[in-house]
Amino acid sequence: MDTEKSSSNIVRVEGVRKVYHDNGVPVDALRGINLTVSPGDFSVIAGPSGSGKTTLLNIVGTLDKPTEGKVFLDGEDIASKTRRQLADIRLRKIGFVFQAYNLNPVLSALENVEFTMMLRGVEAAERKRKGLALLEELGIGELAHKRPNEMSGGQQQRVAIARAISNDPRLVLADEPTANLDSETAVRLLELMERLNHHDGITFVFSSHDPQVIGRAHRLLILKDGQIATDKIVQ
Amino acid sequence: MLSRIAWRNILRNKRRSFILMTSIVVGVLALLLTEGFAIGLMQQMLTNQVGADAGYIQIHKAGYQADPILELSMKKPTEIEEILSKDSSVLNYSERLEVFGLVSSPYNSYGVSIDGIIPNEEQRITTISRYVVKGSYLSGEPGQILISSAMAEKLKVGIGDKVVIMASQTDGSVGSEACRISGLFETFDSGFDQSHVYVPIVTVSQMLNASGLLSKFVINPKSPSQLASVETRLRNEIQDLPHGGRNYEVLTYKEMLPLLVAMIEMYKQALYLIALIISFALIFGIVDTMLMSVMERTHEFGVSMAIGMSNRSIFLMVMTEAFYLAVIGTIVGLALSYIIISPLSRSGWDLSAFSASLTSLGAGSTIYPVLETSSVIQTVSIIPAATLLGAIYPALKAIRLQPVEAIRAT
Numbered sequence A: 001m002d003t004e005k006s007s008s009n010i011v012r013v014e015g016v017r018k019v020y021h022d023n024g025v026p027v028d029a030l031r032g033i034n035l036t037v038s039p040g041d042f043s044v045i046a047g048p049s050g051s052g053k054t055t056l057l058n059i060v061g062t063l064d065k066p067t068e069g070k071v072f073l074d075g076e077d078i079a080s081k082t083r084r085q086l087a088d089i090r091l092r093k094i095g096f097v098f099q100a101y102n103l104n105p106v107l108s109a110l111e112n113v114e115f116t117m118m119l120r121g122v123e124a125a126e127r128k129r130k131g132l133a134l135l136e137e138l139g140i141g142e143l144a145h146k147r148p149n150e151m152s153g154g155q156q157q158r159v160a161i162a163r164a165i166s167n168d169p170r171l172v173l174a175d176e177p178t179a180n181l182d183s184e185t186a187v188r189l190l191e192l193m194e195r196l197n198h199h200d201g202i203t204f205v206f207s208s209h210d211p212q213v214i215g216r217a218h219r220l221l222i223l224k225d226g227q228i229a230t231d232k233i234v235q
Numbered sequence B: 001m002l003s004r005i006a007w008r009n010i011l012r013n014k015r016r017s018f019i020l021m022t023s024i025v026v027g028v029l030a031l032l033l034t035e036g037f038a039i040g041l042m043q044q045m046l047t048n049q050v051g052a053d054a055g056y057i058q059i060h061k062a063g064y065q066a067d068p069i070l071e072l073s074m075k076k077p078t079e080i081e082e083i084l085s086k087d088s089s090v091l092n093y094s095e096r097l098e099v100f101g102l103v104s105s106p107y108n109s110y111g112v113s114i115d116g117i118i119p120n121e122e123q124r125i126t127t128i129s130r131y132v133v134k135g136s137y138l139s140g141e142p143g144q145i146l147i148s149s150a151m152a153e154k155l156k157v158g159i160g161d162k163v164v165i166m167a168s169q170t171d172g173s174v175g176s177e178a179c180r181i182s183g184l185f186e187t188f189d190s191g192f193d194q195s196h197v198y199v200p201i202v203t204v205s206q207m208l209n210a211s212g213l214l215s216k217f218v219i220n221p222k223s224p225s226q227l228a229s230v231e232t233r234l235r236n237e238i239q240d241l242p243h244g245g246r247n248y249e250v251l252t253y254k255e256m257l258p259l260l261v262a263m264i265e266m267y268k269q270a271l272y273l274i275a276l277i278i279s280f281a282l283i284f285g286i287v288d289t290m291l292m293s294v295m296e297r298t299h300e301f302g303v304s305m306a307i308g309m310s311n312r313s314i315f316l317m318v319m320t321e322a323f324y325l326a327v328i329g330t331i332v333g334l335a336l337s338y339i340i341i342s343p344l345s346r347s348g349w350d351l352s353a354f355s356a357s358l359t360s361l362g363a364g365s366t367i368y369p370v371l372e373t374s375s376v377i378q379t380v381s382i383i384p385a386a387t388l389l390g391a392i393y394p395a396l397k398a399i400r401l402q403p404v405e406a407i408r409a410t
Helices: A002-008 A053-060 A083-093 A109-120 A124-137 A153-165 A183-200 A211-215 B002-012 B014-054 B078-086 B119-125 B149-155 B201-208 B224-239 B258-296 B298-306 B311-347 B352-361 B373-399 B403-408
Strands: A011-022 A025-037 A042-046 A068-073 A094-097 A171-175 A203-207 A219-224 A227-233 B057-061 B090-104 B109-117 B132-135 B144-148 B162-168 B174-185 B196-200 B216-221 B248-252
Touching: A011 A053, A025 A053, A025 A227, A042 A053, A042 A183, A042 A211, A053 A068, A053 A171, A053 A203, A083 A094, A083 A109, A083 B311, A094 A153, A109 A124, A109 A153, A109 B002, A124 A153, A153 A171, A153 A183, A183 A203, A183 A211, B002 B014, B002 B311, B014 B258, B014 B311, B014 B373, B057 B224, B078 B090, B078 B216, B078 B224, B090 B119, B090 B149, B090 B201, B109 B119, B109 B149, B109 B201, B119 B216, B144 B149, B144 B162, B149 B174, B162 B201, B174 B201, B196 B201, B216 B224, B224 B248, B258 B298, B258 B311, B258 B373, B298 B311, B298 B403, B311 B373
Parallel strands: A042 A203, A042 A219, A094 A171, A171 A203, B109 B196, B144 B174
Antiparallel strands: A011 A025, A011 A068, A219 A227, B057 B216, B057 B248, B090 B109, B090 B162, B090 B216, B132 B174, B144 B196, B162 B174
């Protein structure tokens, strides 16, 4: 029963605690989080600064390890994985969209998208074909050969989204993706991600306190002092 | 694609890459220039000593090398002359009768090696005739003598003056001959100049009452590379002569000039040490600069790890950057070394300021550096290897970063 439940969820978080040490003083960033993410979800983890949104996203994204509790990705307990296995899980199953876009500055838009496919061993011709198709789909095909410093914030974030979905991940984790964008650009970007969720079935989990993001959530989780205060489906 | 990123990372911070590459170029230059000059110096010491007096091979009566006395001279061995004249790898040979004795003027007397030579044959074997700075080389007429300028000064004599040479004969009596100075020589080696005088062999024979006696055959092979084969062949053929093996010794310059050979060997060892020191200096320079480059990109490495870049790929990327810098730096260093050494190898580098010490080394005051293939091979192996070694620590630093902390870095 437990296995069935695990396999139907992309993410299952059980009793996760995370304690940081700030100058030797223990700080509880997460205090007993239980959470599941199902395929096709468009969830937003909201909450004030310091509530533990990014920490939770980092733990779900295997970038950080919980002090206590378990995290299952596609039914697999990530606690026992090596650094190499975790890197492989992130490469194949998770796409990341960061607040500051975090594109590689020495690569063009297309090369940034191709990069993750290259790490996965996709052939050069296929990488190029798919990379161009993704950029076209996200409306920035003409910027394929531009470097990040030649693009606006919104354009860079679109490239970041293209990079995040280039390896057909099970889950895209977006940490404050609109925080650095003006509201008009943010709306267009959210519409884009909604479209990817709706048409392509890509699962998104956001961390944000932007009302525009929260307003589009299908499921809203509000964190407060490291605990889930609210978990509700939004119609 | 990793190599493309590595290359662009190099271009990204041009100033740092330039500094890093410059240290590699300087490493290559330091290694090749040191080797070039040291090898040039060693070759000059060797060719000067071999060329001016010793020759590449000598044949003596057995025991003469250890105890060069008149009693160990050879009765002109025609069978050896036959062997030498038939050997197609022998370029030239000459006969000498040498004895330790005195050269005297009305003012002074000095102990010297009195070298009886056949002047025109000697000219084909050694370079002593080229060092005549005043007067003329021996014409072959009996009673002439060639002494060094330094000796002439000490004896207070000049061209055309008479000096007396004297030495013990085999029966213990002292023979002497009056000789007129035909020329003065100055070689690269002040010690040699003050201990040798040259006279026609007939004059020495007369003085010693030792007609038909020879101290040595001095032999040059057609090429120095044939030295070992010519020596082995001569030794075997002489051993096959009746009583030949016991009567004669065949020696190369390596056995005749053991001090010089040991000194050259010591120089070679010192060169390895210098290469090691240069490599260490380079490694520390590379570690420092590459570490700075890695630390500046902490955030980027964190993001790369987050999107699934493996430790192996990150390590490879940093090492590829170092590899590119090593290759470019080595090529530029090689080109600069060639540009510097090539003209100097023809014109030489006049080190007259240090001529006293260089002359005592027997190298001359102008050094002609040599860019040898073996030095180039050694450099293109050592410098890139040192660069890659220096990049290992920064690369390990990069892969030990924790993704979450690295992403937070600014």
